Amino acid sequence: MRLDELIAMFPPPEEIYYAGSDEQWQRLERESNLIFPEDYKMYTSLYGSGSFEDFLHIYNPFTDNLPTNLVHLIPIIYDVYEHGYEGRNESAWPFKGFLQERPIMPFARTNNGDELFWHCKSDDPNQWGITINETRSTNWEFYDLCFVDFLVQVYKKEITPDIFEDLLPGENPRYDNSFYQDVD
Numbered sequence: 001m002r003l004d005e006l007i008a009m010f011p012p013p014e015e016i017y018y019a020g021s022d023e024q025w026q027r028l029e030r031e032s033n034l035i036f037p038e039d040y041k042m043y044t045s046l047y048g049s050g051s052f053e054d055f056l057h058i059y060n061p062f063t064d065n066l067p068t069n070l071v072h073l074i075p076i077i078y079d080v081y082e083h084g085y086e087g088r089n090e091s092a093w094p095f096k097g098f099l100q101e102r103p104i105m106p107f108a109r110t111n112n113g114d115e116l117f118w119h120c121k122s123d124d125p126n127q128w129g130i131t132i133n134e135t136r137s138t139n140w141e142f143y144d145l146c147f148v149d150f151l152v153q154v155y156k157k158e159i160t161p162d163i164f165e166d167l168l169p170g171e172n173p174r175y176d177n178s179f180y181q182d183v184d
Contacts, residue, residue, distance in 0.1 A: 001039050002152040007046070009155055010175040016048035017177055018062040028061055032071055036061075037118065037125040039148040040107065050177030052155065056116075058108045065179075070107065077106045077115065104131060107147065114163050118147070134163045 020028075025041055028034070044060060049068060051057040059070035066072045104117035113135035118128040119142060130143040130150045141161050143150055153159045155173050 001146055002149050003039065003042060005152045005156070006043070006148055009152070009173070010047075010052070012046045013048070013050065013175065013177050015177070016046070017050075018060050018064075019045050019048040020060075020062040024062060028071070032061075034071075034074075034105070035125045037128055037147055039126070039146050043148060043151075047175060048177060050175055050179075052151070052175055053173050054176055055111050056108055057110070059106060073106060110135075110164070132161055132163050139163060 020041070025036070029036065043058070044062070047058075049058075049060040049063045049065065057068055059068050059073055061070040063069050103120050105120055106115055106117050108116040110116075115133045115135070117131045117133070118125070119131045120128055122128065126146065128146070130145055130147070132141045132143075133139070139162075141163055143159065143161075145153065150159075154161065154164070
């Protein structure tokens with residue numbers, strides 16, 4: 001995991017909103033019956049709620065801001081995908097058995113509405129990859145990277161998701177949590 005590189009590129013904010021303590025994570029996982037990758041938990045403890053370049057908004061299970069609250073959004077996003085693919089060509093949907101198995105879990109959205117998911121391909125969340133769905137499209141991209149490594153590689157331009165190609169920020173990207181100052 002390349003957490004040190006992420007911190008060097010995006011120093012954590014001085015004020016952190018909705019970081020989530022170890023106790024909060026334990027309670028959340030127990031009560032929601034969800035599990036989360038350790039690097040996402042570490043990221044959340046360092047950065048709390050916020051976005052990269054006001055482009056990539058990372059969901060947070062502890063925020064009071066419902067449009068970015070991960071736990072609030074999961075059933076809503078699942079519902080959209082379950083109904084959005086009904087009656088479509090099944091070859092456009094890369095996850096067979098979605099209604100029963102839930103092989104993806106959302107963790108972020110771009111300003112364009114592109115959704116980023118963990119690809120829950122293992123019982124171990126630290127082995128999950130990343131998949132992106134282009135908004136209003138059947139275009140999907142897959143990356144065998146953990147959450148933090150994906151962020152580092154995107155913002156170091158080691159990888160360029162086709163879905164983001166013309167949308168990534170310039171040379172000095174920034175992390176912003178100012179929206180949450182008034183929400184807290």
